[in-house]
Amino acid sequence: MTSPHDQQRPVIGMFWMFAAGLSFVGMNALVKMLGTNMNPIQAAFLRYAFGLVFLLPAIGAIVETPLTRRNLTLFGLRGVIHAIAVMLWFFAMTRIPLAEVTAMNYMTPIYVTAGAALFLGEKLAFRRIAAIGIAVIGVLIVLRPGFREIMPGHLAMLGTALALGGSYLLAKVMVRDIRPLAVVTHLSIWVTIVLIPFAIAVWEPPSLRDLGVLFVIASFATAGHYFMTLALHAAPVAVTQPVTFLQLIWATLVGTLVFHESVDIWVIAGGTLILAAVSFITWREAVLNRSGAISPTPPQGAEVPSAAR
Template identity: 30%
Template sequence: MSEQNARLGILLMIATTLVFSVQDGISRHLASEYNIGMIVMIRYWFFAAFVITIATRSSGGLRAAIRTKQPWLQTFRGLLLVSEVCIMILAFVYLGLVESHAVFTCYPLLIAALSGPVLGEKVGWRRWMAIGVGFIGVLIILRPGYAVFSPYAAIPLLAATMFALYGLLTRYAARLDTAATSFFWTGVTGSVAMTLGGIWFWEPMTGPDWGWMAVLCLTGVSGHWLLIKAYDVAEASTVQPFAFLQLVFAGAIGLFIFHETLELHVILGAALIVSAGIFTLWREQQAKRRETRHKIARVRP
């Protein structure tokens, strides 16, 4: 991978986190006025249209994207992600963007912790130490036992756990299905599920909020497109650490647009989580490089 590609991939990932942060801010605004199911349903209609368009233009067309050897797994992945989206928006409403994203940032640590039981991968003691440090950060943010612990504080942690499991199942699905197939099933399954549930909660929206709804759909499509391009031009290990910038961008929107407060315990906890997450990603990158070197050594005459 060239230095130019790496730089472009990093810029695309930064743009991705900015777009997704704007999406979260709009979701927070709309969810405070309308039913979450309806908002996510409309958002997924556009997402499904996007993945179908991508599928028709990919190799093999729509038929190849639909074809899967594990339909139940793909369906479960789609349901898991759309449920996580609903739960995370609920967290925005009750906790705000700052605290929700500070907790949600622990999802790479959850991926590392769950990669053993889900994928059978080996997690070394250094990564377990990082996972432990990260969860100390989560406890610092949530502060269980301090005054009256709000059960709402656990909502973004549940969302992070669901997103981590979704990521692991995506890796598992990749053993038999292409990325295009997984992407197609994610969008279409979520759209069908939200239509069946969300249509019952339809309510009229004001003209300005329909405008925000349109921007929400556009940010969803453009964010996923930027993410695809980022992984297309650069290695995941190069760009993934910059995904943590979503905490910064979303936090800024929460502070300056929604007038949320940034408390010291949230700063300290988030710093621990991000540091542990970056270390975990770095250890994973090192492990992959060692595995690659061993494979090369085995095939040499």
């Protein structure tokens, strides 16, 4: 929940979300630049291993978190699910255009909304059901099954969004008893641990260039999450969420200018529908929170839809 003072700073919140979007698109472009030089699983592991450097300021939150059997189970389960999402995401980045990855990644909050109703007992009103339906139509527009070939990268992105949805549902459960900062930092640690055996299985000595690119990727990811946190602190999620649509525009431009990918109007249209549905759900939740119609939950927007990065 944001304070009244925070809600009076929408421009600042939108600026930080804009900066977060640029960081994430820059990171995506670098992942795609790696191409097939490195196995996606190895690249995912190194990205998270480098990212551990940026957790040093949060060491206090890590140490203070009690490692009870319940906490260890939740940390481990979320680490496995999120690691699967990360591996699928890195694979998809090297197989399909940037704009399609970005558009399909918007489905994660939709999965979270549906999953919260199915597994956490949250109410799913008709308006939210309609929004989910619109998002599904958006995905069908992006994929256009029957009108073009569905690539393995598309299936990987569907799996990525679904796995991320499961990860965030676990986070919603965990933040009831654990500090949000600890939840986020432990995620990076456990994802790195889970990825170790997979990375060993496909390991090949990386070049210094690839290591440098992966470190910059980790830096962009950290900066993006930090900027997003600042955005959510400055303004309500309902204000900052629509700004994430710019990521689709930047991804399309980078894909066209840097990687010579064709501009697909259907991807833009489908991505717009998906994001419109996400923004509506976000706005409705903000309205209900202000009216007291539902009990507030700690905001997860700092991680959605980009934590796989």
